[in-house]
Amino acid sequence: MAELRKSAAEKGIARSGKKSSRLHEIVDILRRSDMIHGVTPQKLRIMLEELGPTFVKLGQIMSMRSDMLPQAYCDELKKLRSGVVPMPFETVEEILAAQYGRPAEDVFAWIDRTPLGSASVAQVHAARLPNGQPVVIKVQRRGIHRIMEEDIAILRRAARLLKIVPRAGDVIDFNGLLDELWTVSQQEMNFLVEAEHLERFGALNEDVAYASCPRVYRELSTASVLVMENISGIPIDHLDELRAAGYTLGEIGEKLAENYIKQILDDGFFHADPHQGNIVIRGGKIVWLDLGMVGVLSSRDRQIFRTAMLAITRQDIYELENAIMSLGVLKTKINHNELYEDIRIFVDRYGSSDLQDLHLGKVLGEMMDIASKHQIGMPNSVTMLIRGVLTIEGVLEDCSPETSLMGILANHFSAGVLSMDSAEQELRHLLRKFAGSAEKVSDIPLNLADIIKMTVRGQTKINLELTGSEEPIAKADRMVDRLVFGIIDGALLIGSSMLCTTNMHPQILGIPAIGAAGFFIAFLLSGVLLLDIVRKHK
Template identity: 40%
Template sequence: MEQTSKLSTRARFAQILQILRKHHIRQGMDPVKFRRILEDLGPTFVKIGQIMSTRQDMFSERYCQELMKLRSQATPMPFEDVEKMIEKAYGKPMNQVFSSFTVIPLGSASIAQVHEAVLKDGTRVVAKVQRPYIYEWMERDVGLLRKAVKVLNLSEIVSSVVDLDMVIDEFWTAAQQEMDFTNEAKFAKRFRKTYEDCAFIDAPRIIDQYTTKEVLVMEYIDGIEINNISALKDQGYDIKEIADKLAYNYISQIIEHGFFHADPHSGNIRIRDDKIVWIDFGMMGILEDRDRQILKEAIRGLATNDVGKVVDSILAIGVTKQEIDYTAFTNTIEMFMSQYMDQSFASMDLAKMVQDIFTICHQYKISLPKGISMLARSMMTMNGTLLTLDPHSSMAQIVANHKATLTQLDLSKEATRTIKRSLEALSRSIDIPVQASDVLKLFQHGQIKVNLNLMGSDAPIAKIDRMVNRLIVCILIAALLLGSCLVCTTDMEPKILGIPLIGFLMLVVALLMGVWLFVKMFFLHRRNKAF
């Protein structure tokens, strides 16, 4: 175990403060300094940085690019700890479960490490074993980080760079899910079930009998790593065909199923028995049906150069942290699209295009759902994997080949969706009289508050101001005329021309105000003079 893991809570807190002070945290922040701080703080904070690097909608491009340099490879834990974790998980010694178990791990990360093993029945497997006390240590580090943020007022110092509270909350939620290996097992089984009828896609089989929260056991995949081009060619594989099938499958994961591998680098993809085998399902992206439909609308907008559709899609799927100037935002998106619409879809720089979209969202403080952020990062990773396979192809080119499937309508699904929306509308319409009654009651009790906010121009507000002023003058004129008529029915003294003086004056004032209003509306307004 790392030395930092053995420290007491007080000593660890002191160490965190010392590291932050060593890097002169109060003197400002830059991407390189931020990455070095996370590396010095240890595995928990490296994991935080890795999560931050995927949220390009929240953090600037400079920080995301620098944090991508963080590596999850960690010092292997002692084999004695591996044995203890397995015995704890199964309630019996390792040798009663496995006939053999390699001492040197296949890989080691901050949360767990992976070993090759053989079960008693001869099945060759991979065992992913969690580090002992990792949950308690990460929970401690997260609590100490929150305390350090308050002690050093870090939220104020780095507020222009990151929302620290948001980052900590998101990290801890993701880490808790990742530390429960039953979640990864469910993802792997769901993926395998989804593509069980696909002739060229596969995934390792999970050994449920030996899978717990701390230990994950799955089928060993002995295929060829997908970036081992020479070995693939030696086995007679067509590299271009592999690239096409891989990209097509990834598009189907996103568009058709909304369940995609969020870390599609070459180390997580094997070729075995003419099949593309995906492994390591610890990081999966999930798109809700609503998000997938909005994503399709955005793609249609890009494909048809419909700026309004792209703008509406981004605002529909994102969460705004401040008021959006719709006109300025639309102009920005229009400028963005003009850079790419003159190019063929296949020749677009997908990575730059995605990065530009996230830069715009960051500029306007629009936060995108986690699934969308993971999608953007994974698409760029997949693009690199495809370029390794076939330098003449790219993710954008594959999307271009399948653009028709993204822009066409599925009539059966559209009909089902229309019927569903109609039924929902009918159901809601039944509640309208009751809701209207409730609103009127709130009005009667003065409990309704209406905020009117017009963005993009001062002209609408000025027009409303003039309209309200004219309405007030009309009400005053009507009140004076009505009051004059009432006074004239009395014998009030003194009188002018047989009319009570007060009534006469009210009538004169009303007439003068009417003439004045008429002049302002029909003559001076033509010369655009303010009312």
């Protein structure tokens, strides 16, 4: 039984058929991890690796969410490795036959029995089409949807009982995190989505002489099988091979940075996991592999990104604050004084620096930290952007340390300002804003007339919020309460005294009963007011 548990934990695929068995397996691993005494980043990574490839995949996605997890945990989770035992070739053949409705040998002239790679969701085999074209086949593991769905369901139950990752002053919404992870994983497990990514990426870079991606064989691809062009190039981290082949590493680094900035600012469609294993050099071109995970930025988000970067260089604190708040979602009421001060410190640190010396990933990461501190939630596309920038800067550090992604970004801004297309686009934007403003201006007389009418009728209401004035307002409320008490008390005393001078009946000891009751209530209120004042001064 122990060996069975160990195998299941390592492979993450074997199941006993019962959720309770898998739950027992997970609890056993958690117990060995000694979670009661806290979870360090290293302990969390090791624990996820023991839990199997499903949890490894979740951990890899979690590593991109620095707005949800502390940076130390994100950095450690980036080191996760699958270590998944490959599927038997017979299983691969069965999956292919089920997808095509015919034997694999009827579709492919040859398939290498030894996989090129094996991961948590799929494994890849080299193959050849009947026309002799070399291809690679990405085959999804059988039942991975069900396996991941069951694991996440169990993790939801565990999230209600355990605080897995501590965070000072904040409680992480694990169910929200799991919802997001499940959504991203579902996209990754649908290979037709990756096929669309490859086709779109190829179309966007069709006119770029130095960048490309593998061709997709759409007629042979399904949700569980992806057939692509076999790229036999030199990995970008094989520096000696690149030099021997006559490549200049500095030129590769510069072209790599230029293309990635183009993906972000021009296309709004960028590779979200650009590590060394996903970039090869072939025939003088940078070939981007594995576009299962991409980031998408709307034209609005790209404009805000440009505004934020320019605000840093101009040391414009207000503009940067507006950009951060426009890009994110406010989760709570903002203390603008504290936010302004944090941004001022940030701008003072980077605003006067030479752009060539700045690391774009570090700058974006600190902006994310400021947003997170003030409960400004960033969309998934922004966290993907930061992860992608940090990763590509790591690649550049190895192959071309002198290349600055921030410097390329600055050059891109300069070129954008001078280009006719950019000027025309900006002019259209300004005209739209002017037209909208003109429409609003035309409404001012009508709105002003409505305000005057409501004021005359006594229907005007003004909602006034004074930030940081809660305590003074509370004191004023107490003072007003005492004043009202005193006025009522004085009125009762005066009224009761006047009644006592009359001959009104009924009477108590020769005093009108109503006057006596008024005196009693007045003395009672005076006692309450006196006690409140005495308590206040103690």
